[in-house]
Amino acid sequence: GDSVTQMEGPVTLSEEAFLTINCTYTATGYPSLFWYVQYPGEGLQLLLKATKADDKGSNKGFEATYRKETTSFHLEKGSVQVSDSAVYFCALSQGGGADGLTFGKGTHLIIQP
Amino acid sequence: DADVTQTPRNRITKTGKRIMLECSQTKGHDRMYWYRQDPGLGLRLIYYSFDVKDINKGEISDGYSVSRQAQAKFSLSLESAIPNQTALYFCATKGNTGELFFGEGSRLTVL
Numbered sequence: 770g771d772s773v774t775q776m777e778g779p780v781t782l783s784e785e786a787f788l789t790i791n792c793t794y795t796a797t798g799y800p801s802l803f804w805y806v807q808y809p810g811e812g813l814q815l816l817l818k819a820t821k822a823d824d825k826g827s828n829k830g831f832e833a834t835y836r837k838e839t840t841s842f843h844l845e846k847g848s849v850q851v852s853d854s855a856v857y858f859c860a861l862s863q864g865g866g867a868d869g870l871t872f873g874k875g876t877h878l879i880i881q882p
Numbered sequence: 883d884a885d886v887t888q889t890p891r892n893r894i895t896k897t898g899k900r901i902m903l904e905c906s907q908t909k910g911h912d913r914m915y916w917y918r919q920d921p922g923l924g925l926r927l928i929y930y931s932f933d934v935k936d937i938n939k940g941e942i943s944d945g946y947s948v949s950r951q952a953q954a955k956f957s958l959s960l961e962s963a964i965p966n967q968t969a970l971y972f973c974a975t976k977g978n979t980g981e982l983f984f985g986e987g988s989r990l991t992v993l
Contacts, residue, residue, distance in 0.1 A: 801980050812886075812972055812984035813925075820980070858924065862980050869915055869940060870982055874924040 771796040775859045775873035782849055783881050790844040790876050792859035800861040802835050802842040807856040854880045885909045888973050888985035896993050901960040903988045905973030913976040914956040918969045931956055963992040
């Protein structure tokens with residue numbers, strides 16, 4: 770079945786550091802790929818998405834490129850802020866009859882001033 | 883107001899009790915979902931519904947049941963709660979773009 774693997778945390782960085790959170794997936798066909806963010810005490814919210822190979826999703830300074838050849842969707846940000854501290858989830862969607870998203874286990878990001 | 887609203891937000895109960903978590907949405911989406919979040923395990927799908935007459939089991943449906951009372955309402959029930967059902971539960975809806983829209987979560991503790 771489909772699966773998503775992302776780097777385990779917590780990941781601790783200093784403010785203004787460069788961020789990469791790795792995400793790889795296993796799926797048949799051509800899934801859509803997502804990054805969700807969960808701030809403390811809140812539900813998940815969509816950060817960015819890509820629906821086909823070589824698409825780049827971007828939002829709030831975060832970027833991720835859908836790499837079919839490496840089955841990856843790594844999340845990057847050039848300069849993180851304390852307010853980026855949260856849990857980040859990589860997910861895929863096949864759509865069709867098997868519905869819902871398949872999520873990775875989440876990566877807890879901690880940004881120190 | 884939130885587009886996806888869950889009640890209660892927090893609940894503590896005892897083993898063997900019946901619990902219902904409710905979800906309502908104003909997004910007009912047909913597809914609704916219940917997920918469970920556990921530390922280190924991410925989110926796992928419990929049940930999902932394509933419309934009022936279409937209910938489907940997810941990855942971990944044992945011990946749970948659902949009811950889709952209307953397009954806007956989707957409830958999750960634990961008929962006889964047990965301690966390993968202690969978790970954070972999320973309701974979500976899905977639009978045509980494939981994006982899920984989540985509620986703020988219901989934290990359930992079973993003693």
